[in-house]
Amino acid sequence: MAEERPAKWGLVVDLDRCTGCNACIVACALENNVPFVGEDEVAYGRALYWIRTQRYWEGEYPEVTPTFQPVMCQQCGNAPCEPVCPVYASVHSEEEQINLAVYNRCVGTRYCANNCPYFARVFNWFDYELPEPMRSYLNPDVTVRRRGVMEKCTFCVQRIVRGRQKARAEGRELRDGEVQPACVQACPAEALVFGDLSDPESRVSQLARSQRRYHLLEALGTLPRVTYLKGVGNHGG
Amino acid sequence: MGANVVHLALFKETEIDHAAEAIARLRELGVSDHDISVISGIPYSERILGRPMTWTTIGRIGLAGAVVGFLVAIFLSFGTPLLYPIRVAAMPFQPIPTSIVVIFELTMLGLLISTFIGVFVETISPSFGPRGYHPKISDGHIGILFSSPAQVEESIHATLQALGAEIVHNVEEERLWP
C-alpha cells in the first residue's frame, strides 16, 4: 500500500469566477444536514449557513456594483476558536489539517463562535424538526446536530474520509480533485477549487500561488487554508 | 492526690486584669498551666493573660494542602494533555503560560481548603486541659477553667473570689458538638 502522507486540505475561491449565485449554500446545507430555520429566525441572524456570500456594494449609481465573497470556515492553521473550547469540541485534525467540530462533545459555550473572526460558526438555537418524510434525505454520513451545539463548515470531512478510505482500499494515493466538498462540486462557475495544499502540483496549490491571492483578515495570523483570488477588471470581483 | 475537679472562674470582660492576675495566682498555688485553660468570648493573646503560647499545625496543614494542589495542577496541566493529545491552534500540548493559571488556582484551592480542614480536624481532635463551658462566655466573660487537687480548693476559691471571680462548680460540659 502506498505510504500515506498527511494532507493539508485547502480551498481556493476565485472571486473573478464567483457570480454570487449561492448554489454553494444549498449544496452545503443538504450535504451536511444543515437545518433551515424559517423567516423570523433568519431575520434575527440565526440562519445556519455554513457558507454564505458576503455581498457589499461598491460605487454609486450608475457605477454601483456588488462584490460577492463566499465565506466559510477558513480552517485556520492557527485557529482562534480551538484553544478557547473548554471541552475539546473544536480541535485541529492532524490528518486533514483542518479544524474539526466535534458535535457530540460540544456543550454549547459558544466561545469559539465569538472568537472566530470570520463568523463561520453557527449555533443550533433550537431543535429544528423536519416534518416527515423529509428526514429521509438526511445524509447518514453527517451527524444531525441537536439544540445547543455549535457547528460549522468541515470541508465536508466525511467526503475526505470516504475518499481516503476508497483510495486506501484500492492501494493508491488520492488523486487531485477526487475529493470535493459539496460546495465545490456544485459551484456552477467553478469558482471553488479544493485539494491538497501540501502537494505543490495540485490544482489548488497552483491557484493558491496566483498573484491574485489573499487571505481573509490575514493580519490576525490565523493562517487560513482558504485562499481568495481577487477579482480583476473594472469593478473587481 | 484525689480526683481533680474542674472549676470555672468567671470574670467580666472588663476585669481582664483580674483574670490575668488570677492565672498568676493559680500558678503560685501549684496549679500547673496544663490544668488551666482559659475560655473567652473574644480572643485574648497569650501575652495578655500571661499564658504559655499555644500551638497549632494549621499553617503546616495548609502548606501541605498547597503542595497537593500544586501537584494536582501539574498533573492536570502537564499530564492530562499527554493522556489524550489533542492539538488546538498552533499551541504546544503543554504550554507553560496557561499552566501557570491552573497551577495558581489549584495551589490556592489546596491551601485554603486544607487550612479549613486543619481547623476542623484540630477542633474535633481531643485536647488536653480541663474541659467545661458556661454560656456566659459568649456574653464576653472570661472563664478560667482549672482543675485542682481537692486539698487546695478552698484557698484557690478564696483567692479567686477576692479577685472578683464568680466560681462555678461542676461545669460539666454539655455535649457541645455531636
Next chain:
Amino acid sequence: MAVEAKPLETAVPLPHAEEDPREHLMFDPRPREVMNRMVMEAMTTTSRRYWAWVIGLALVVLVCLLGAWGNMILTGMGLAGIRRPVFWGLFIVTFVFWIGISHAGTFVSAILRVFKAEFRRPFTRAAELMTTFALAAGALYPLIHLGRVWVFYWLIPYPNARWLWPNFRSPLVWDFLAITTYLLSSTIYLYLPLVPDLAMARDRTTGWRHALYRLLALGWRGTEAEWHRLRRAITIFAFAIIPVMFSVHTIVSWDFAVGVVAGWHSTIFGPYFIIGAILSGVAAVVSILFVLRSTMLHMDYFIRKEHFDALGKLLLVFSMAWAYFFFNDYLLTWYGGEEAARRILTLHATGPAAWVWYLMLICNVVIPWLTLWNRTIRRTPWAMFIITLLINVGMYAERYTIIPLTLGHQRMPFDWGVYTPRPTEISIVIGTFALFLLLYLLASRLIPLVPVWEVQEGQMAHTLRKVGKAEVPSVTELE
C-alpha cells in the same frame, strides 16, 4: 504708591471639624450581652413584611429563574436573544456583574482586615455574605448559558473512560477553577469568623435553632487554642484570598481578552475588570448596608453614618481608578488600535446603543465625582443608597457595552448584528437577582449578621484618652 494694608478680616470660625467621637461605633461600646441580645433580636425578629418578601422572592425565583430556565433547557438557547454574531448576551453580562459584586466581601473583610481598617468590623459579615450569594447567583450563569447544560460536568476534570480531560488551555476552564476556588474559599472565609458567633447563638436559643447552631458551631467554647487556630486560619485566608479574588476577575476578563475579538484583546482588561468589580462590589455593600440598617432591628447601632462615609471615600477612589483604566483602554485603542477596534469605539459612542455607553460614564464617573467628595452626601444613607445603585447600573452598562455591543460589530460588517434581550433571559436575570435577595433575606434571619466578637474586640481596643482638654481617640494593638 502707598500700599494700603488691608486689615485682616476676622477669621471665620471653622465649623467644628470633628463631631463627637462617640458617634463612632468603636467609641460607643455597649456590654457584650447587650450587643448579643441586639444581634439575636435582629436575627429572630421577622415581620409580616419580611415573610411577604420571602414568599414573593421565592415565587420569583421559582417562576422567573427555574421556570424560565427549565423552559429554555427544554426548548433551546434560542429563547434568549443571542444570535450570530452576538453569541454572548445578558447571561454573560450578568455573570460578570455578579462576579464583580462578589469582590465586595473579600475586599471589605480581607483587604481591610489586612490593613486594619477598623471601620470594617460591623459589616464584614454582611459583605462576605454578599460575596457568597453573589457568587452563587453568578456561578449559575456558566450553567445557564451552556447550550447543553445537561452535560455541564464535561467541564470538570475527572478521570473518564476515554482519558479525555478538559482543555486546560481554555479560559473557561480557568474560570471554572477560579470560581470554584473562590466560591469555596469565600464560603469558608465567611464561616470561620462566624463560628464564635454561632456559639453565641447556640447559647441563646432553643429548639431547632439551637440544634442548628450547635452543629455549626463545631463545639466552640472559646478556648485559647480555638482562638489561636481561628486567628491563624483567618490570617492565612485573609492573605491568600486576596490574590484569589484578583485572579477571579482577571480570569473573567481573560475570557474576553484572550480572544481575537476587536475591542476585547486588551492587556489592561485584567486590572480594569478588577477595579470595576471592586467599584461595583463596594457600591453593592453600601446599598445592602442601607437596606439592613433601615429594615433590621438595632442595625442603626452597628451600621452608622461613619461607615457610609468611609465607604463613600473608597468609592470615589475606585471610581477614579476605574475612569483611569477606562481611559487607558479607550485612548490606546483610539490612538493606535486596529481599525476594527477603533470602529467599535466609534459605534459605542455614536451607534444606536450609545445611550448604554453614556449611561456607563454618567453612573460610574459623573455621578460619583459630583457627589462623593461631599461629606454631607456621603453621610446621608439614602443618598448613598441611590448613588451606589446608580454605580451598579453603570457597571452593568459597562459589561453590556463590552460584551454584546462589542460582539455585534466585528471585522466583517456584512455579518454585524444587533442584539436585543428577550423575555426569557431578562426573566432569568431578574430571577437571579431575586435568588440573591432571597438567600440574603433568609441568611439574615439565620446567622448573626454582625460579628459581635469582632465588634467587641474592636471596642475594647478603642479608647478615648484625655489629652489636655481634648478627648482623643486611641487604639490599642491587642494582638
Next chain:
Amino acid sequence: MSEKISRRDFLKLTAMGAATTAVMTGCGPMSRYVVRRPYTQMPEYNQTGESTYYASTCRECPAGCGIIVRTREGRALTIEGNPNHPVNRGRLCARGLTAQQGLYNPDRIRAPRFQGRSNPATPGRDLTWDEAVQVVATALQKPPQRIAFLLGLAPDHLYDLVSELTQALGAPPPLRYNALAALEGRTTLIEAVRRLFGSPALPYFDLAQAEVTLAFGADFLQSWLSPVTYTRAYGAMRQGNPRRRGELIVFEPRQSLTAGNADRWVPIVPGSEAHVVLALGQRVAELRGLPVPEAFRAVRPEEAAQVSGLPLEQLETLAQTFATATRPLALVGGSALTQPNGLVTAQAVLALNALVGNLGQPGGVFLSAAAATPTPLAEVKALVERMQAGEVDVLFIHGVNPLFEVPAALGFEAALARVPLVINFAAFPDETALKSDYLFPDHSPLESFGYQRSLAGSDRPAWSALQPVVVPLYDTRATVDVLLAAAQASGQALLPYRDEVDFIQQKILPLINAGGFYTAPEILTFWSRWLQHGGWWTPAAGLPTPTLERLPASFGTLTPPTPPAEGAFYLLTYANHLGDGSGANRPWLQELPDAMTTVTWNSWVEIHPRTAEELGLKDDDVVRITTPYGSVEASVYRYPAIRPDTLAIPFGQGHTALGRWAEGRGCNPAQVLPAGHNAAGDLAFIGTTATLTPTGRRRPLARVESKEGVYGEH
C-alpha cells in the same frame, strides 16, 4: 418493514391494480420487470451502508441539467451534477440541489382525488387509480376539439406523448407554458431565430470563448435559458481564456445578478434596447468597414441616445469596444424581449452577431440541436378565450400552475371556472390544483422516467434521461401511464405503446445509430446505458451553425418607450433562484438568500434609494404597487442598483397554496402584469407603469446582510 422493502426493490409497472409502482436503475440489471424481493436478497449493488448513485435529469427548471442522485437504503440523499452531462458538466444550481425537498415534501398530493373545486355540493374524495383512469378515458372521449392540454416545459417525453395523443384524437396540440420562459422572452428569441435563420430553435451562445460580450437583458447567471451552462461559461470566460479575461457589458434597467457581475452595467431605459442595438449595429458595421444593413438604419444614433438615456459618447465607446473585439458576442433575453419591441431587439441582436461574423465561430452563436416548443402567451390567451367561451369541455394540466404563473390579467381563473372538467396531474396542491376537479398526481421527478431533449445549454445534440431513484413514496402514477391506460381503456387504438418505459424506449430507438458516445446492439442494452449515463449525447461538441441568408429590410416596427407619468414608475419582475415559483415550497430555496438583496422567505419591492428618499420610504415599509391590472403589497428594499424610475419585484413568491412553506409569503407579481404580448406573441410587460402607495405598515424583511454594516445605517 414493508415500506423499506418497497423502497429498495424494483416493482412491477404493468399491472394497474395493486402494488404498482415503477423504479428502475442505471447500474443494475436492465430488466424493468422486477418482482418484489425481500431485503435479504437485495441486488448486490445495493448494500446497506453503501451508496448507490443514479443518473437522472433535473426537472426543477426546463434547462435539463444532468444529475446524479446519491441514494442509500432506498432514500434519495444528495443531488450532485452529472460530470459528463453536456449541459452542466457536473455543476448544479440552487434549485436543482433542492429537488429532494420536493420529493420528500410533506405537502405532496398522495393519492388520486376528486376535488370538487371546494364546492360543498360535491365533496372531495379519494379515488383509486382504476377510477382515475376511467375518468381520463371518459374525458378523452369528449369531442376532440373541445379537449385541451396545458403542459409545462418539462418533461419533454410527456409533451411528445401528448402531442401524439392529441394528433391521434384530432385535438388541438398541447400548449406549453412556463413563467420562467415567459419572463425571459423565450418564444420571442425562438421566433427571431426562425425569422433570421429559418428554424425555430433556441440559439446557443459560446460565452466561454467570447472576449467582449454585450448582454441585453439576458440574466444568464440566474434564470436565462440554462443558467448552469452559462454560469460555467461565465467562469471560463473570466479566467479560462489564456488570451484575455473576457469582458461583459450588460444592458438592463435593474441590475440583475448578471449585470452585477458585469464589468459595466448600463441602466438603460426599459423598452429602448432595440434602439440601442440598432444604433450600435450601425456603428459596428461602419467601424468594421461593412455596409450598414438596411434594418439597422431604422434608428439614428442620436435618437437612440435620446430614447435610451445613454450619452452618444458612451454608445460610441461601446460600439468601438464591440467592433474591435476579437471575439465579440451579443446576448439577448429577459427584459430586452418581454416588451413591445422585443422581437425587433431579438432580431437586431442576432443580426449584430451576424454582423461581426461570429455565427458558428468559437465564442459565437450556434443553434440548439433540438426544436424548442414553448408556447407564446398569445396562444395561452387564445385558450383562455376558448375556455371563457365555453368551447373547452376538458382541460388537462400538467407541470404548470397557470393560476400562479400566467398574468392574472389574462383572466385564467374565471375561464377555468367555465371549464366543466379540469384534470390536474400536479404533484403539489398548488393554486390551480385546488381549482381543478380531479387531482391525478404524477410522480415526483425523482421517481419518474422520462427525458428532456430540448436542452438549451447543450453544446452538442443530446437527450437527457430521467429515471426513478427511489420507489414512489405515495400512491402516485406517471401521467404518461395514466394517459396510455386511459387511451387503451377508451377502446380506441390511439397509441402503440404499452407503458411509459415502452414509449420512451421507442422514442430513443433512433438514437442507437445516431452517433452517440455509446451504442448497443439492441434496445435493452441501449436502455441500460441510457439510464446509466443519464442520457445520450454525441462524443464531440458540435451544433448547427445558423446561416443568415439575407437580413430583412426591417426587423419590425419600433415603438419608443413612453416615460412613466408623474408619480408612476416602470415596473418589472424577474426570476431569481425561485424561478417560476414552483420551487417556493422547497424550504431551503426559501431560506436561501437572494443573491443581490440577501432577502429570504419573502417578496420585496426594489426601489432606488434616491427615489425612496423622495417618497419618504424606508426599508421594510410596506407599499402597495398598483397597475391597471391589479395591485400587490410588498416591503421596500432600497436597492442601489436600479434605475430611479423603475420598481422591481421578484417572481416566485405570493403563493396562496402549494404547501406550508410557500403559502402566504410575499406577493405574486403576476397579479399586476399586463396580458399584452409582443409581435412574437410573448408576454410583454416591460414598459408597464405602476404607482406606489405607502400603506403605513412595516414588515421587516429577513435579510442576511447587516443593514448597519453594509449600508452604514442604524
